[in-house]
Amino acid sequence: MDKIKTWIVEHPTTYSIVKYLLLVVFVLILIQLARRFLRKQVTDTVARYKSQKGIEILGYVILILLTFSYFSGNIKDLTLAIGLFTAGIAITLQELILSIAGSLYIFIVKVYKPGDRIEINGIKGDVIDVDSIYTTMMEIGQWVSSDNYSGRIVKLSNAFVFKGPIYNYSQDFPFIWDELNLPVTYGSDKEIAKSLIIKIASNILSEFTAKSKSQWKSVVNKYYIEDALVDPTLAITLTDNWIQFNLRYIVDYKRRRSTKHLLYDEIHKAIKKTKGKVSLASATLELIKIPEINVELTNKAE
Structure with missing residues (x-):
């Protein structure tokens, strides 16, 4: 124990990082346990899906708050820490930030939900999952005709909700x-x-x-x-x-x-x-036989 205490005193930064990582792992384990509990206890598919997504989003919020408060040292400095953190990663994680913002926009505004048939970024299909980063779709069309599944599962960044039109086949009017x-x-x-x-x-x-x-x-x-x-x-x-x-x-x-x-x-x-009173038409080509032409040649010298 004395050696551990001495190491902690001599390496405060390393100890702080290890402590933070253990805290993160603990929160992630709690999230997974909560998701498993809901998966077993909730029988309704829609309620089970929404409750698991709610636990996942809540866990991310808790991790962000813990991170800011842990490294800032005081919860009062949270606003300043958020500003510095945002300024530092805004450029490098631009697409990720847009995806997370897109997921919040999808859930809050109800742009679409699992079960809806949508077309976005030129891809058409049924939404089968929406997480914090991606929208997962079962693709329709491409090499198959009409509205049949192609068999491909497509993952699309949630950032696309800000970049173009979204066609929803089932929202409000199915x-x-x-x-x-x-x-x-x-x-x-x-x-x-x-x-x-x-x-x-x-x-x-x-x-x-x-x-x-x-x-x-x-x-x-x-x-x-x-x-x-x-x-x-x-x-x-x-x-x-x-x-x-x-x-x-x-x-x-x-x-x-x-x-x-x-x-x-x-x-x-x-x-x-109708026995011929109504008949379907079709594009046809009728070939007419050319009559035979007899040509007789005479010798002018005769």
């Missing part, structure tokens, strides 16, 4: 407008085509239409935005080759692909049942 185009021949019965398309769309999309109407009212009341029609609408365009039927409708953002497949399938079946 529906999106989609459309499909049907080319119909000029010889078809236009009224029958209109009737069957609207009927099928109304039946398939009735659930989305009913749910979206009440939620759209909340969006209109919350934001400065005009009211919009959420019922399926049909517009007709005359082209050089066919009559184009454009169906515009509202759909759950996670069921866009399956809904479009169902619409195409049911419309195709209904058109077949």
